[in-house]
Amino acid sequence: MKLFPVGHATHPQWQMAAHLALAQLRAQMALPGYASSPTLGLLYITSPYVPHAQHLLDWLAEALPGVLGWAGAVGVGVAASNAEYLDEPALSVMLCELPPEQWRVFSGVAPLRRQGVFSPQAALVHADAHTPDVAGLIAELADCTACGHLFGGLAASRGATVQMAASRSGGMAGGALLGGVFSGGLTGVAFGEGVPLITRVTQGCHPVGPWHTITRSEGNMVFEIDGEPALDVMLDDMRIDLCQPQQAMHAVRQMLVGLCDAQAACPAVSCGMSEELALRHGRFGADVLARHLVGIDPGQRGLAVADAVHCGQRLAFCQRDAAKARADLRRICSGIRDLLEPAFIPAETAAALAAPPPLSQPHPARRIAGAIYVSCASRGGPHFGHPGAELQTIRQALGDVPLTGFFSGGEIASRRLLGYAGVLTVFVDEAIS
Numbered sequence: 001m002k003l004f005p006v007g008h009a010t011h012p013q014w015q016m017a018a019h020l021a022l023a024q025l026r027a028q029m030a031l032p033g034y035a036s037s038p039t040l041g042l043l044y045i046t047s048p049y050v051p052h053a054q055h056l057l058d059w060l061a062e063a064l065p066g067v068l069g070w071a072g073a074v075g076v077g078v079a080a081s082n083a084e085y086l087d088e089p090a091l092s093v094m095l096c097e098l099p100p101e102q103w104r105v106f107s108g109v110a111p112l113r114r115q116g117v118f119s120p121q122a123a124l125v126h127a128d129a130h131t132p133d134v135a136g137l138i139a140e141l142a143d144c145t146a147c148g149h150l151f152g153g154l155a156a157s158r159g160a161t162v163q164m165a166a167s168r169s170g171g172m173a174g175g176a177l178l179g180g181v182f183s184g185g186l187t188g189v190a191f192g193e194g195v196p197l198i199t200r201v202t203q204g205c206h207p208v209g210p211w212h213t214i215t216r217s218e219g220n221m222v223f224e225i226d227g228e229p230a231l232d233v234m235l236d237d238m239r240i241d242l243c244q245p246q247q248a249m250h251a252v253r254q255m256l257v258g259l260c261d262a263q264a265a266c267p268a269v270s271c272g273m274s275e276e277l278a279l280r281h282g283r284f285g286a287d288v289l290a291r292h293l294v295g296i297d298p299g300q301r302g303l304a305v306a307d308a309v310h311c312g313q314r315l316a317f318c319q320r321d322a323a324k325a326r327a328d329l330r331r332i333c334s335g336i337r338d339l340l341e342p343a344f345i346p347a348e349t350a351a352a353l354a355a356p357p358p359l360s361q362p363h364p365a366r367r368i369a370g371a372i373y374v375s376c377a378s379r380g381g382p383h384f385g386h387p388g389a390e391l392q393t394i395r396q397a398l399g400d401v402p403l404t405g406f407f408s409g410g411e412i413a414s415r416r417l418l419g420y421a422g423v424l425t426v427f428v429d430e431a432i433s
Contacts, residue, residue, distance in 0.1 A: 004034075004035055004038075004094050004095060004096050004097070004370035004402045005024075005025050005028030005029050005034050005038070005094070005095050006024075006025075006028070006080055006081055006092065006093065006094050006370075006402045006403065006404050007020075007021035007022060007023075007024035007025035007028070007080075007095075008021060008024070008078070008080030008081070008083070008090065008091065008093070009021040009024070009091060010085055010088055010089055012048070012089050014049050014052040014055065014056050014089075014091075015059075017049075017089065017090070017091055018056055018060065018091070021091060021093050022060070022063055022064075022093075025064075025093060025095055029095070035095055035096065035097035036097070037066060037097055038064070038066065038067055038095035038096055038097045039066070039067060039068050039069070039096065039097060039098055039099075039100050040067065040068065040069050040070075040071075040098055040103055040105075040189065041060065041064065041067045041070045041072075041093060041094070041095050041096070042070075042072055042093065042094040042095075042124075042189075043057065043060065043070055043071070043072035043091065044072050044073060044074075044075055044078040044079075044091065044092045044093075044404060044405065044406040045072070045074050045075075045078065045090070045091045046074065046075065046076065046077060046078055046085065046086075046087070046088065046089060046090045046091070046157075047074060047076065047087075047158040048089040049074075049089060049090075049091060050074050050157055050159060050161075050162055053074070053162050053181045054180055054181045056091070057070060057164050057166060057177075057180060057181060058177065060093070061166070061177045065173055065174040066173045066174075067095065068167060068168045068171055068175075069103070069104075069105040069166065069167040069189065070105070070164055070166045070167075070177075071124065071163075071164060071165050071166075071187065071188055071189040072126065072163070072164040073126035073153075073155040073161075073162070073164065073406060073408075074155050074156065074157045074161055074162050074406075075153075075155065075156050075157075075377070075406030075407045076156045076157065076158065076407050077090075077380055077407035078090050078091060078092040078404075078405070078406050078407070079092060079373055079375070079403060079404060079405040079406065080092040080403070080404060081391070081395070081400070081401075081402065081403050082388060082391045082392050082394075082395040082400070082403075083388050084380050084387060084390065084391055084407070086382075086387070086407065087158070092404045092405070092406075093404070094370065094372075094402065096370070096427075098191075098195055100171055101117070101118065101192070101194075102191060102192040102193075102194040102195050103190065103191050103192065103195065104120065104167075104189065105165050105166065105167045105187075105188075105189050106123075106165065106186075106187065106188060106190060107163075107165035107179055107182055107185070107186075107187040108182065108184075108185040108186075109179065110165075110167070110178075110179065112141065112144045113144060118190075119146055119192060119193065120144060120145045120146065120190035120191065120192065121145055121146050121147055121149060121190075121191060121192055121193045121195075122145055122147065122149035122151070122190070122191050122197050122199075123144075123145055123149070123150050123151075123152075123189065123190040123191065124151060124152050124188045124189050124190075124191075125138065125141060125150050125151070125152035125153075125186055125187075125188040125412050126153070126154075126155055126165075126186070126187050126188050127152070127153075127154050127163075127185070127186045127187075127410075127412065128154065128155055128161055128163065128185060128186075129154045129155070129161070129409050129410060130161070130184065131184050131185055134417065135416075135417045137185075137186055138150065138186070138412055138415065138416070141186060142414065142415040144190075145190065146193075148414055148415055149197065149199065149414065150415065151197075151199045151374070151412060151413055151423050152188060152408075152411075152412040152423070153374035153409070153410060153411045153412055153423065154408050154409040154412075154417075155408070155409065156407065156408050156409035160183065161183065161409075162181050162182065162183055163181070163185075163187040164180070164181055164182070164187070165179045165180075165182060165187035165188065165189075166178060166179035166180050167179060195427065196427070196428040197425055197426070197427060197428065198336055198339065198425065199413065199414075199423060199424070199425040200332035200333075200335060200336060200423075200424050201332070201411075201413045201421055201422070201423055201424075202325070202328045202329045202331070202332045202422045202424070203284040203285075203286075203288065203290065203325075203328060203418075203420065203421050204290070204320055204325045204376060204378075204379055204383070204420035204421060204422070205256055205290040205318040205319065205320050205321075205325075205420050206284065206318055206319065206320075206324045206325075207258060207284065207316045207317070207318045208237070208238065208317055208318055208319055209237030209238065209316055209317045210237070210316065211260075211314050211315070212225045212226050212233060212315050212316065213225070213226055213262070213312065213313070213314060213315070214230075214310070214311055214312065214313045214314075214315050215227050215311060216311065217309045217310055217311055217313075219309075220294075220305050220307060220308055220309060221297065221302050221303070221304055221305075221309075222302060222304075222305060222309055222315070223300055223301070223302040225315060229301030229302075230301060230302050230303045231296055231297070231298070231301040231302060231303060232301060234293075234303060234317055237317050238255070238317060240252070252293065252296065254319055254320075255317060255318075255319065256290050256291060256292055256293060256317075256319065256320070256420075257291055257293055257303075257305055257315055257316065257317055257318065258284055258288045258289070258290055258291075258315065258316045258317075258318045259288065259289045259290075259291060259307065259309065259313055259314070259315055260285075260287050260288050260313065260314040260315075261287070261313060261314070262312035262313055262314060284318070286413060286414070286416075286418075287416075288316075289307065289416065289417075289418060289419065290418070290419050290420045291306045291307045291419065292305070292306040293305060293306075294306045320378075320383070320420060322383050322384055322385060325379070325383065326389075326390075329390065329393050329422060330393060330396075330397060332424060333393070333394055333397030333398055333424070334397055336368075336397075336398065336424070336426055337397055337398055340367045340368060340426075341367075367428055367429050368398060368399070368426045368427070368428065368429070369428065370401060370402040370403065370426070370427045371394070371401050371402070371403040371404075371405075371424065371425065371426045371427070372403070372404060372405050372424075372425045373391070373394065373403055373404075373405035373422065373423070373424050374405050374406060374407075374411055374412070374422070374423045375390060375405065375406075375407050375408070375411070375421075375422040375423075376407065376408065376410075376411060376419060376420045376421055376422070377408060377409060378420060379407070379420070379422060390422070391403070394424065398426070401426070411423045
């Protein structure tokens, strides 16, 4: 596996942006250690380029006839290495030099199946939020992979949402492009066991009260928690005083709930810490779904949640916090770095790894060929304090890895559809040890 070149460009006209991105890609393809003969392309665009998505895909396919497949989606922003582009005309392209027999582009017209010589182990998934029972379809898609390893997100746009999925006919360079731009359903690219991946999830919310159990509910309404009126439990956990209505309404508007299935391990314990420590450090596990609190029912002392709930689910009240979200992002990046760095390395390699950033490219000892990062549209610069802060946090931990991605309307990890999260996937270069 080779390092992946990443090209990005911002320009009101898609033709100019495409030319700029292609120039960057070709310059990187000529560098030692980078992919010189890519077979797979990933393309992410922002809302202004949606009307031109098919033209853009066709143009790139013609300019890069050796690329046998393309996948991508629209986001309210795109990521390219250590920079983000939110709410402006932009595109990000990653070219991957992977064995053609180790990946498959899929869509509604070319669905993913576990059959033949190709056995999907993991899949990058792009989905449309308007698709009926999209969460159920994601879970079904996970069953098509050997490990249930999905990563990706929901396409997000200020207008129409689109996804891109296309392959060359016969898998031959220069062949006709089959597929194209889709609206609705699930698309993406599946990877075989010859493409090692590591995915980690960072949550953007932190618990501000203990874990409870829902004991009476209907639809999206929670009426009782631990046998007590749900509204009263929330007021007690959040220390909200209804005698100060303005402050109380402000606190309720900022409120979210974390939901976890009853059969799952306690989210705090699954993170390797007690509930008390989890609350103090603001850490949710990947099994937790963060959902908005959308209303209250004073008459029945109930709470309305932006998702279906059921009795037996675990529930914790939570809030968004930029500092704790940044700390949790550092945690998952450090975990990936520690996992990939060898236990014993020569002194000169240790000195190189200790060198201050910026690094010209990821150090071989880190064994990272490239990365894909899907972040919630409500994260990014506005949440982390300044433009690019989220991606710079990743760069500080992993080095200057080639990275692409987008800011989504919901994040996909394993079998679940998350919210307010970041899903980081790195491609591991096993040729380096």
